[in-house]
Amino acid sequence: MSLPPEFGDLVVLLPVVTLIVFAALTLLFGVFTRERAALGGLALTGVIASLVFNVFLWLEARAGGVAVTALGGAFRGDPLSYAFSFVILVGAGLALVLADGHRKRLELDQPELHPLLLLAASGGLVLVSAGDLVTLLLGLEIMSLAVYVLAAWRERSRVSEEAGMKYFLLGAFASAVLVYGIALTFGATGRFDFAGIAVAAAAPGFESLGLLLLGALFVLIGLAFKVAFVPFHQWLPDVYTGAPTPVTAFMSVVVKTAAFGALLRTTGTLVEALGVGPIGEVLPAVLAVLIGLTMVVGNFGALLQSGVKRMLAYSAVAHAGYVGLAVLAGGHAGLQAASYYLLTYTFTSVAAFAVLLSLMDDDDRGDRIERLAGLGRRRPWLAGALAVVMLSLAGFPPFAGFIGKAVVFQAAIAAGHAALAVLGIATAVVAVVFYARVVMTMYMREPDAHTAAARPMSRRTTVVLSIGLVATVVFGLFPGLWLDWIARAPWWSAGF
């Protein structure tokens, strides 16, 4: 089946439009009804519908074999955008159900919750599908504005307000840097679109290579804020800790995946545009330094934390470093590795937060690791689930986290970054210590006064946790489900 040519263009926008329509619907119904559960169902329907459209378009594109663009190239349907949109939508759906499961308790019971989540996800889709830098900025802002509000959600909570404020200020600063970088890039090449930038820079007589490099560096730094590369990660631990836990889960999967999609596309284009000369080596070198720092600081930072939520925040920084290796490797191998890593990280991370939500106090506090003592005996299933999650995050086979690390490191080594891969492995040993500490506390320490009884799991939380766990195991045992699917993509337009 093929689409009629006159729709072949705008139909690419369908997943985004679906999300926005459902955001409007939930907002509208939220005014009239107190039935929050129905709103949650409506929002989830929107995410699933968007996911279905995305998969449909993906299959269609594979059959057709060409990249589809809409709005004069501003919006693209290609392997990168479909793969990353898929991951974003899966993450958004899981986080949404998780938020619904703890809506009452965490005071998330307000009509704005669902529209904001949907809008943030739609911004993420725009971000990874952007064909030019302006659309990219637009997507980033749509997503970020919604998440700023979500992070500062809890009234009367200084931590949450601080988180929102900090995220907003630093995010605005990052956007400014990004805009400046975009302006410089435009100044150098006269183009906003990725394909145009590559063409302009490759044209004979192109003289503004230095300016383009400056622009590229600013763009890189702007996006580095969003993916939380060290030293631009300072906001992340506080925001992750301060935001309501379901929102933290949402950020750790949706925002991260979207930002990495944009980073993959942008650096891919800019590295190619800058060529292979001495100037062309600067951008990968800067990226390599950022990634190295991210892996070291993220893992050692996590090692020093006494709270599980904050440990997961630093571990999110560390994982950003590993995905960064795939970005640095670039090309098809980079896309394959990064998308696989983020897909499995989405499942595992959401599962981790689902367990955490069942362990923390009613006011969304109390994540000290001592609370886990004796969990292995009191709640064997919950403890087993958390153990699997921790092992996967630490990179143990046969769980998905292992294959994720393997493909990322292999891509990095094949692209000539063996030293960075060795550094990554060395820091991964550190990571094993803090993940193992969680497991050992559950099984080897007797409960004491600090230990709180874990609340019974809500049905929604159980569903999210089960999906996360099953996917962590299945994608670990059969990584080909995703990797071969991406590998068999018959086309990959290098110029984006």
Place this chain on the structure above:
Amino acid sequence: MIAALMVLLPLAVALALPWAKRPAIHRPLAVLGVAATLALGVFATGGAGSLEIAWVPALGTWFAVDATGAGGVLARIAAAVMLPTVLWAGARVDDRPQVFLAWLLATLAGLVGIFLARDLVLFYVFWELTLLPALAMLAGWGLTHRRAATLKYLLYAVAGSFAMLISVLAVRPLSGAEGYRFDQLLAAAPLLDPLTQTWIFAGFAFAFAIKLPIFPLHAWLIDVHEQNHASGAADVAGTLYKVGGFGLFAWAMPLLPEGATALAPLGLALGAFTAIYAAMIATRHAHLKRALAYASLSHMGIVAVGLFSLHLAGQTGSMALLAAQMVTTGGMFLVSGMLHDRRGSFELEAFGGLARGAPALAAVTLVVLFASVGVPGLANFPGEFLALLGTYQSAPAAAVVAVLASIALGAFGVGLYQRLFQGEARERAQEIKPLEVAVFAPIVALTLWLGVAPAANLTVFEREAAAAQVAAAPITPPADAQASGGAR
């Protein structure tokens, strides 16, 4: 297919065991699982047992298992040693025995996977998987200071395996091999330039040196054995899991011959030092399990020396020694559990004179202990002798040190027997029980079999070692190929 079943069957039993409600069926189920695995192993000796299916084509890895080579021999012996271990653990572990048995079965599944894997990534996966049961048994059933021991073990093991992971992931892209299957790698990896080979080999060697273990990466071993459950069952699993020598023999050395040559002097020196140093400590140690751990460390030194001699006989002997010490060291750890039953301690001071009350126990222990220190006619001798003989051909100095170590080990064996069984008895020890007879029977049978009729296994090991050395030989292009090149 049979080879794949050898992995899946114990795994399935391990997964089923915690669900079994009736305590009475736990032990029979576990024993049956191990016995069936062993039976499969015997059937899989023919080539028909192997299996190859693409696992992740995008990554170039295969689910490839084969039981015809050296790994097959080790897998069968591991299963055979696991049989009495499960029998013993089922009776001796009181706290959640079904879970402990499940971990033992999981260990067996992982070990069989390590030995039978013919794909490097698959090998790595099993290598890591087997760590989990080892840690779980130590963490869940260990003695008072198990936390520190667990963390130490985890750190050493993970540091090693992640170093190996880098090598695993580097060897294919750098050599341009088609995939991770052994034959695919063998076609490309040995052609890498010597420096790259040395680096990649170093990653493997680091991991294997930790798992062998040899000095200075052995510190975890002693604590782990000291803190493991008093029955000694977990120690047997740990002994079977000393697969570093196998990794060198089956993977690192054939694939990276130049790297092996470059690092052989270091391996020889560390191996020889480990052998003599550990043997000396073993003779003076006052804690039974720690002494046994040091003695087994000394064996590992000899294994390393034999392997790094890069000599056919040395490597063959090392593998035979590795196989034999699974039986004898494993057997000694089971003995330690039985002795702990009688005296409630591992301190050698608590023992002495056991032979008076338990002459049969003393006699059986004597067989296993003497086999362990290399008395001719028993399990360890053929391997140890060949390893030393081969080493003497290519590295006489290391061989001399290793021979001294084996003499020291002999002294250790005699001394240990005296301190345990001879002298004055404070109280009368209980004679060997029917369960203990059943546990000893397969151990003693294997000890005798490996000592009296080692030829079959040695042939397998030698064939594989020889094949690797042929592959490692520098390939000179045939003369006619050069001629045709010139004509063009």
